[in-house]
Amino acid sequence: MKKYDVVTSISYPKKGAMGKTGSWRVFKPKLDKSKCVKCLQCWVFCPEGVIIKNKDGTIDIDYEYCKGCGVCANVCKVKAIVMEREAEDK
Amino acid sequence: MKVMIDTGNYIAAKAAVMAKPDVVAAYPITPQTTLVEGIAKYVATGEFKGEYICVESEHSAMSACIGASATGSRTFTATSSHGLLLMHEMLHWASLARLPVIMCNINRVIGPGWNIWSDQNDSIAQRDTGWIQFYCSSCQEIFDTVIQSFKLGEHKKVGLPVMINYDAFILSHTSMPVYIPEQKEIDDFIPTFKPLWKLDVDNPITFGNIIGPAYYEKVRKAMQDAQENAKTLIPEIAKEWKNKFGRYHGDLLERYKCEDAEYILMSMSAIGAESKVAIDNLRADGLKIGLARVRTFRPFPSEEMIKLGKQSDLIVIDRNISIGSEGALFNETKAALYNKSDAKVHGFIAGLGGKDVTYQDIEKICKKVVNGKAKDFEWYGFEGD
Amino acid sequence: MVKQRILSGMVLRGTKNMAIKDLPDTECILPGSAACPGCPATIGLRLVFKALGKNTIMVVPACCTAVIESLYPNASFDIPVMNIAFEAAAAGASGVEAALRKQGKTDTTVLAWAGDGGTYDIGIQALSGALERGTNFIYICYNNQIYSNTGIQRSGATPYAAWTTTTVEGKTEFRKEMGDIIMAHHIPYSAQACVSYPEDLYNKVKKAKSIKGPKYIEILAPCPPGWRFSMDKTVEMGALAVETGAWALYECEKDIVTFNGKSKLILEKKIERKPVEEWIKQQGRFRHLFKPQRDEKRIKAIEDYTSQVWERYRKCYLEK
Numbered sequence: 001m002k003k004y005d006v007v008t009s010i011s012y013p014k015k016g017a018m019g020k021t022g023s024w025r026v027f028k029p030k031l032d033k034s035k036c037v038k039c040l041q042c043w044v045f046c047p048e049g050v051i052i053k054n055k056d057g058t059i060d061i062d063y064e065y066c067k068g069c070g071v072c073a074n075v076c077k078v079k080a081i082v083m084e085r086e087a088e089d090k
Numbered sequence: 091m092k093v094m095i096d097t098g099n100y101i102a103a104k105a106a107v108m109a110k111p112d113v114v115a116a117y118p119i120t121p122q123t124t125l126v127e128g129i130a131k132y133v134a135t136g137e138f139k140g141e142y143i144c145v146e147s148e149h150s151a152m153s154a155c156i157g158a159s160a161t162g163s164r165t166f167t168a169t170s171s172h173g174l175l176l177m178h179e180m181l182h183w184a185s186l187a188r189l190p191v192i193m194c195n196i197n198r199v200i201g202p203g204w205n206i207w208s209d210q211n212d213s214i215a216q217r218d219t220g221w222i223q224f225y226c227s228s229c230q231e232i233f234d235t236v237i238q239s240f241k242l243g244e245h246k247k248v249g250l251p252v253m254i255n256y257d258a259f260i261l262s263h264t265s266m267p268v269y270i271p272e273q274k275e276i277d278d279f280i281p282t283f284k285p286l287w288k289l290d291v292d293n294p295i296t297f298g299n300i301i302g303p304a305y306y307e308k309v310r311k312a313m314q315d316a317q318e319n320a321k322t323l324i325p326e327i328a329k330e331w332k333n334k335f336g337r338y339h340g341d342l343l344e345r346y347k348c349e350d351a352e353y354i355l356m357s358m359s360a361i362g363a364e365s366k367v368a369i370d371n372l373r374a375d376g377l378k379i380g381l382a383r384v385r386t387f388r389p390f391p392s393e394e395m396i397k398l399g400k401q402s403d404l405i406v407i408d409r410n411i412s413i414g415s416e417g418a419l420f421n422e423t424k425a426a427l428y429n430k431s432d433a434k435v436h437g438f439i440a441g442l443g444g445k446d447v448t449y450q451d452i453e454k455i456c457k458k459v460v461n462g463k464a465k466d467f468e469w470y471g472f473e474g475d
Numbered sequence: 476m477v478k479q480r481i482l483s484g485m486v487l488r489g490t491k492n493m494a495i496k497d498l499p500d501t502e503c504i505l506p507g508s509a510a511c512p513g514c515p516a517t518i519g520l521r522l523v524f525k526a527l528g529k530n531t532i533m534v535v536p537a538c539c540t541a542v543i544e545s546l547y548p549n550a551s552f553d554i555p556v557m558n559i560a561f562e563a564a565a566a567g568a569s570g571v572e573a574a575l576r577k578q579g580k581t582d583t584t585v586l587a588w589a590g591d592g593g594t595y596d597i598g599i600q601a602l603s604g605a606l607e608r609g610t611n612f613i614y615i616c617y618n619n620q621i622y623s624n625t626g627i628q629r630s631g632a633t634p635y636a637a638w639t640t641t642t643v644e645g646k647t648e649f650r651k652e653m654g655d656i657i658m659a660h661h662i663p664y665s666a667q668a669c670v671s672y673p674e675d676l677y678n679k680v681k682k683a684k685s686i687k688g689p690k691y692i693e694i695l696a697p698c699p700p701g702w703r704f705s706m707d708k709t710v711e712m713g714a715l716a717v718e719t720g721a722w723a724l725y726e727c728e729k730d731i732v733t734f735n736g737k738s739k740l741i742l743e744k745k746i747e748r749k750p751v752e753e754w755i756k757q758q759g760r761f762r763h764l765f766k767p768q769r770d771e772k773r774i775k776a777i778e779d780y781t782s783q784v785w786e787r788y789r790k791c792y793l794e795k
Contacts (some may be wrong), residue, residue, distance in 0.1 A: 001293065002284060002293045002728075004287040004295075004390050005286070006188050006249060006312070007308050007309055007311075007312035007693045008186065008187060008188045008286075008287065008297075008312070008504050009186070009187075009297060009299065009301045009305075009306075009309060009547055010287055010295050010296070010297055010310050010499075010548075011295065011296045011297075011299050011544070011545075011546075011547045011548050011549055011550035012295060012296075012298070012549065012550060013294055013295075013505060013550050013551070013552060013553045014546055014550065014551070015505055015506060015547075015611075016505070016506065016507030017505065017506040017508060017509070017544075017545030017546065017549035017550060018507055018508060018509045018545050018546070018551075018574075018685065019507065020507065021405035021506070021507045024512065025510040037707065039495070040495045040496055041495065043495075044495050044498060044521075044522070045518055045670075045709075045710050046518075046521075046672045047510060047512070047513055047514045047515070047517040047518050047519065047709070048506050048507075048512075049502050049504060049505075049506050049521055050506050053500065054672075057496070062506060062653055064424055064507075065506035065507045066508075067512035067513075067704045067784075068512060069512030069513035069514075069709075070513070070705075070706060070707025071518075071708075071709055071710060072534070072788070073707060073717070074707040074708060074710060074711060075710050077529055082704070082751075083707070110580075112574060112577040113570060113573045113574055113577060115569070115570060115573070140577060141573035141574075141576060141577050143568060143569055143570070143571065143573055143608065144608070145604060145608075146600060146601070146603070146604030146607070147600060147601075147604070148571070149562065149563065149566070149601075150563065150565075150566035150600070150601050150604060151566075152569065152572070153559060153560065153563035153566035153567045153569075153601065153747075154566050154567065154569045154570035155570060156559065156567060156570060156576040157534065157559070157567035157568060157569065157571040157572075157573075157574070158556050158571065158573050159533070159570075159571035159574075160570075160571070160574075161570070161571045161574035161575060161578075162574060162578070163570075163573070163578075164572035165570075179560055180560060180563065183559070183560060210612065234667065251569050274487045289532050289555040289556075289557055290555060290557060290573065291530050291531070291532065291554065291583055294529075294552070294554045294556075295550070295555060295556075296552050296555075296556040296558070297548030297555075297556065297557050297558060298559070299544040299545065299546065299547055299548050299550055299556075300542060300544070300545070300547060301542065301546070301547040302547065303548065305547055305548070337740025351636060351673070358538030369484060384552070426782075436580055456726055
């Protein structure tokens with residue numbers, strides 16, 4: 001990535017630009033892989049892009065950045081993802 | 091080198107086209123219209139090979155220039171008065187973004203009521219925007235300054251937009267003979283544009299997102315440093331031009347008969363040109379008076395003012411007024427001299443609304459000061475003169 | 476006058492699982508942005524970038540996305556982004572496009588991405604000018620029906636009776652039909668989409684990318700804090716908007732209008748539009764129409780208005 005010398009408001013791409021946004025969560029999406037039918041609805045609708053699509057079609061969740069919005073659980077037709085209140089001392 | 095006899099606007103158009111901008115985005119407003127029409131003619135003949143966008147407002151003109159400049163293009167536009175005011179927000183944007191957009195502004199009175207003649211309130215109201223500002227007093231100077239502005243604004247130590255101002259009708263629509271260099275000489279004078287940053291899919295930066303206070307302050311300081319660099323570069327570039335083409339209009343100031351002056355008159359633009367006639371007449375009357383025509387208003391040539399103040403009392407004519415305060419040149423000259431000079435400074439407002447200011451008016455002003463009859467600050471013509 | 480007919484044999488568009496599997500993996504937004512949880516803008520952006528790819532320069536005016544980009548010196552976007560003043564997205568994009576054209580880089584997509592404020596209201600002049608000039612770019616309005624970034628004030632896109640901070644008792648005007656305004660510019664392609672229908676949205680952006688000239692796509696973006704619903708229901712709210720007819724999915728290509736998916740079925744009366752009440756009662760911004768008692772007059776006004784809109788659509792876009 002080329003960095004410019006001039007001092008003006010130029011920003012560079014960074015994963016976690018606002019830090020580890022997983023700390024924003026109150027509810028955590030709990031994934032039951034045995035129920036998952038690999039429809040990928042959760043992957044396409046995740047606003048944060050933290051649903052990881054694996055080569056075999058299964059998914060994983062990047063909890064470092066997951067904000068716990070619950071959209072994935074809402075769109076999952078088989079309830080493979082369920083929102084659970086996260087423990088206070090996570 | 092050939093001679094072109096044409097109005098300030100068509101000369102400015104010629105200069106702009108010879109600088110070979112990649113993108114021109116402009117919106118017409120009297121009395122800038124013939125400038126953008128001039129460029130349109132060069133589009134039709136093929137002499138202008140860049141992109142020419144007829145935008146739907148001046149705000150969009152500056153926004154389009156900003157988009158183009160940010161993508162690595164050399165850009166040019168022109169406007170006047172209300173158009174300049176409409177793009178005020180984007181003037182700040184361009185300079186904070188360190189984009190060297192080059193723009194001619196034809197100084198025209200601000201309404202209401204509608205008034206198309208010359209005064210400087212439009213450009214003076216932009217003095218805080220971070221743009222470098224020049225004021226020209228002849229068509230030759232317009233041509234030379236436009237070309238020099240590309241070199242200055244795009245210089246890696248500057249990287250700021252530049253505004254070249256000249257009077258409505260008095261210059262924009264008045265023909266004068268102008269020496270035009272060869273295209274190759276212009277190509278050699280202005281280096282290829284190397285932007286300080288740009289939008290590039292191979293280097294995906296985000297420009298202009300939220301920035302915290304401490305960082306923002308650094309951006310402002312960098313702009314200030316860039317204008318300080320311009321103070322050095324403007325005389326250098328003017329000197330280079332003089333060596334190459336034999337013409338010199340001054341750099342930050344143009345001094346005329348100042349060597350033994352007890353009084354120095356300071357004025358800008360057309361009044362500045364007219365002042366030379368007044369100076370000659372006053373000298374013939376035995377007055378030791380000279381002219382320092384202010385060409386560069388931003389960066390403000392404080393050091394030059396101090397030099398002037400060391401030798402003479404100063405008489406300042408402003409074709410602008412900050413209502414509730416004074417004329418800008420008067421005010422900023424005094425600020426530059428504070429604690430640095432005992433020189434007496436007199437300020438006069440003249441020519442607002444495009445009221446004609448003749449060499450006789452200027453002589454009256456100077457004589458009033460010399461005869462001790464002038465107040466510190468006066469509106470010429472309102473004191474029962 | 477816009478020519479109107481249905482293209483026969485249109486493939487029904489919906490969220491087919493197979494199509495979702497085929498969507499590219501390209502991500503141009505990096506996780507950990509400043510977006511609200513459940514934000515529809517980021518859902519939309521992820522899909523848009525899958526269709527456009529990395530050879531894209533984005534121009535963003537003041538709007539939520541300007542904040543979603545995160546704080547200097549970091550950015551959450553992995554493509555070049557230029558922020559610009561609120562009203563200037565389309566003008567800035569015009570300049571970027573001209574620069575790229577001069578450089579011979581006509582394969583780089585110029586994307587202007589603006590909210591409904593920067594499109595319907597303050598930005599409409601620049602947009603209209605850029606469309607009229609035939610600028611080769613894609614303008615996408617992500618419409619959450621409010622000035623969301625500044626704290627949920629009403630915009631020209633806000634629906635009738637909706638609470639906003641500046642229409643505390645409910646907006647007294649109906650929203651602008653931006654789609655009609657765009658169609659009056661007779662640009663090569665315009666469309667309405669919704670984040671809840673990802674394949675439809677992806678296809679529309681892909682189609683826009685393949686066409687030269689100005690393209691406009693408006694994406695309905697249900698905003699949890701702005702519309703006052705639970706942040707997990709973003710996709711649900713978008714689907715309900717389409718199912719009740721509060722939002723229509725359609726395309727206009729070379730002045731020919733085609734409705735898509737559920738909207739097409741509603742247009743043809745093959746399915747009944749759900750009552751709009753089913754959509755609005757789920758949103759806190761319409762709560763005052765139900766509590767402390769039902770505001771029959773305004774609920775009926777909303778339903779009547781929606782019926783009229785669809786009658787107009789049928790008159791204009793259904794072949795007799």
